[in-house]
Amino acid sequence: MATAAPAYIAHAPLEGSARVWGTIALSAATFMNVLDSSIANVSLPAISGDLGVSTTQGTWVITSFAVANAIAVPLTGFMTQRFGQVRLFMASVILFMMASLLCGLAPNMTTLILFRALQGFVAGPMIPLSQTLLLSSYPKAKAGLAMAMWSMTTLVAPVMGPLLGGWITDNISWPWIFYINIPVGIVAASITWALYRKRESTTHKVPIDAIGLALLVLWVGSMQLMLDKGKELDWFHSPQIITMAVVAVVGFAFFLIWELTDKHPVVDLSLFKRRNFWSGAVATAVAYGLFFGNVVLLPLWLQQWMGYTATQAGMIMAPVGLLAIFFSPIVGLTVAKIDPRRYATFSFLVFALILWMRSNFNTQADFVTIIIPTIIQGIAMAFFFIPLVTITLSGLTPDRIPAASGLSNFLRITAGAMGTSLTTTLWDNRATLHHAQLAETINQGNNAATSAMSGLASSGFSTDQVMGQINRLVDQQAYMLATNDIFYASAILFLLLIPLVWLAKPQKGGAGGDAAAGAH
Numbered sequence: 001m002a003t004a005a006p007a008y009i010a011h012a013p014l015e016g017s018a019r020v021w022g023t024i025a026l027s028a029a030t031f032m033n034v035l036d037s038s039i040a041n042v043s044l045p046a047i048s049g050d051l052g053v054s055t056t057q058g059t060w061v062i063t064s065f066a067v068a069n070a071i072a073v074p075l076t077g078f079m080t081q082r083f084g085q086v087r088l089f090m091a092s093v094i095l096f097m098m099a100s101l102l103c104g105l106a107p108n109m110t111t112l113i114l115f116r117a118l119q120g121f122v123a124g125p126m127i128p129l130s131q132t133l134l135l136s137s138y139p140k141a142k143a144g145l146a147m148a149m150w151s152m153t154t155l156v157a158p159v160m161g162p163l164l165g166g167w168i169t170d171n172i173s174w175p176w177i178f179y180i181n182i183p184v185g186i187v188a189a190s191i192t193w194a195l196y197r198k199r200e201s202t203t204h205k206v207p208i209d210a211i212g213l214a215l216l217v218l219w220v221g222s223m224q225l226m227l228d229k230g231k232e233l234d235w236f237h238s239p240q241i242i243t244m245a246v247v248a249v250v251g252f253a254f255f256l257i258w259e260l261t262d263k264h265p266v267v268d269l270s271l272f273k274r275r276n277f278w279s280g281a282v283a284t285a286v287a288y289g290l291f292f293g294n295v296v297l298l299p300l301w302l303q304q305w306m307g308y309t310a311t312q313a314g315m316i317m318a319p320v321g322l323l324a325i326f327f328s329p330i331v332g333l334t335v336a337k338i339d340p341r342r343y344a345t346f347s348f349l350v351f352a353l354i355l356w357m358r359s360n361f362n363t364q365a366d367f368v369t370i371i372i373p374t375i376i377q378g379i380a381m382a383f384f385f386i387p388l389v390t391i392t393l394s395g396l397t398p399d400r401i402p403a404a405s406g407l408s409n410f411l412r413i414t415a416g417a418m419g420t421s422l423t424t425t426l427w428d429n430r431a432t433l434h435h436a437q438l439a440e441t442i443n444q445g446n447n448a449a450t451s452a453m454s455g456l457a458s459s460g461f462s463t464d465q466v467m468g469q470i471n472r473l474v475d476q477q478a479y480m481l482a483t484n485d486i487f488y489a490s491a492i493l494f495l496l497l498i499p500l501v502w503l504a505k506p507q508k509g510g511a512g513g514d515a516a517a518g519a520h
Helices: 016-038 040-051 060-083 085-105 109-123 126-137 140-171 181-199 210-229 239-261 269-273 275-305 310-317 320-334 340-358 367-382 385-393 398-441 447-458 463-501 511-517
Strands: none
Touching (some): 016 060, 016 085, 016 126, 016 181, 040 140, 060 085, 060 109, 085 109, 126 398, 140 320, 210 398, 239 269, 269 398, 275 310, 275 398, 320 385, 340 385, 398 463, 447 463
């Protein structure tokens, strides 16, 4: 029998050095979590080679984490009511360290994938709760600053991931990309326990919605499997993919019906009745999906078609954090005074600009040309998270923030995974199309083609070698054009997202401003 929810207890904000240490501990936990979603990307060839599987099977190291994480994140609201914010956060950090240790010790691919899924699942509540606890540590007026501190770690970690992962894999060994979490976790857990154990939120027994949870696992799992295996199995020409798509759609429909009619739903879908919540959460998710797809595409293109090493590709991606770290505190301090919709619009315009710049790259583009848009992208990132989190959470009472934060993070993570799969598939499809079009132009009447062929032949290449060289050049151009197509389309989509942000009507007082103070 579920008891009525007890009254919400508002704790006074932390002061002085306690607030500084609290921010460090919560940011460290977030950093470790976000780092783990990207650190394995560069190490995949080493892990796959070491455990004797193909790189395609190796990508499961990334996706198993993402799927389990996506399923666990929206459960945060329910688990917080049951166990309390601080206890749940502590449990999440400690279990995450244990799962990291198991990942490093995994003897084969199957156990590694299993432990990565476990790691992703226990990491679920960490990000939404670090957001919630941080907002409760700052006075209402400084909620924007709290979000700035939080978002800086979520911006820096994905950039550090590939650099750190590459360096550890090259210089130590891949299990250390997991062991690195243990000292960070110990520091985060000790400080959090010391500062927050007396600031526990009220709990009440909520019956577990087992059917809702099972349906969530079913449809998210099927959708992610479909997206991962799609390219390999030739999408809807494969009965397996069609089956997964049907299971995902039917599972999602049943999940919606069940969650909207259950008395204690595992995911609080009533949040979508709030215009600010759905416009903010959907804009964040779509923009993040576009951003993440392009973050995956750029190093892939550089390594496969431009002759860059993993470390060089990492160096192209790294400067994105520079301007983001500089501008984030400014955005955080001013978001309460300036309409967050303006900031979000500015962010989307800058994203559109840098993607348009990238859509003009050619195969002669040098390091500097490629790195300039990455540096400018830091500005877009600083103005991205904070205003959108502000819009999404505005006007919510403090007891609903863990559920709202969990649900919006779930949409963002799922969109990121979808963005990756859709981008790489479209990239290959466009490249095939461009290859066919380019190949048609290579004939006896094309002076450039005939002079290139005769030049290669006179250098002593056989006819087969000449054709191989020409084909490689055509391939390189086809993938270059496909890359341009995707960057250009993404730029247009960013512009189309702007009106969505303006559907929201943010309350005065900003971020978790209302949220943190428990307005209404």
